[in-house]
Amino acid sequence: MILFPASELRPVLVEARTLACRVILVKDHGVYMMSEKSSPSRVTSRNGESRLIAYAVGCNPETVPFDEWWSLACTEFGGDDFAEYIDHDAAIFDRVIDDGWNLEIRADEHHLYLDVVLRDA
Known part of the structure; x- marks a missing residue:
């Protein structure tokens, strides 16, 4: 399981929604998320x-x-690098942005599973 704290992820999600672009989950030099576009x-x-x-x-x-x-x-995620594009309007992102919940990602050989988990107290 990979965890993205809401405090770190929220600005990325807000940027993607503001720019109406997808969010990218990347595994290459680290594991991270970023918006497809960046603010000018x-x-x-x-x-x-x-x-x-x-x-x-x-x-x-x-x-x-x-x-x-x-x-x-x-x-x-295995040994290969990848980039997975996720719709910025995915409902799960509302919990991260609005409620401060963390995002958890698990994977098997065919799917990514996204879930929100209660933020640390």
Whole structure:
């Protein structure tokens, strides 16, 4: 199971809804979610990228050693990199945005399962 805290994910979801674009779940250098488009007002980084990113707990390569985040990502999603596009209006995102619930993602070889879980007290 991969967990996205609402506090991290909410800005990404709000951006995707504001820009009317999909949300992308990505597994490559970490596991993260981002909006398909980015706000034109966002400051651009040195490499030309301008993305608001929410990393899954334990899957941020900037804060977690490679072997740890890679193992967690591969355990849940396998070894291949991927990008999965999700509609920004998915009802499950309402619970994250409006109620502050965390998003949990599980996978098997055919499907992704998204669920919300009560936020930490």
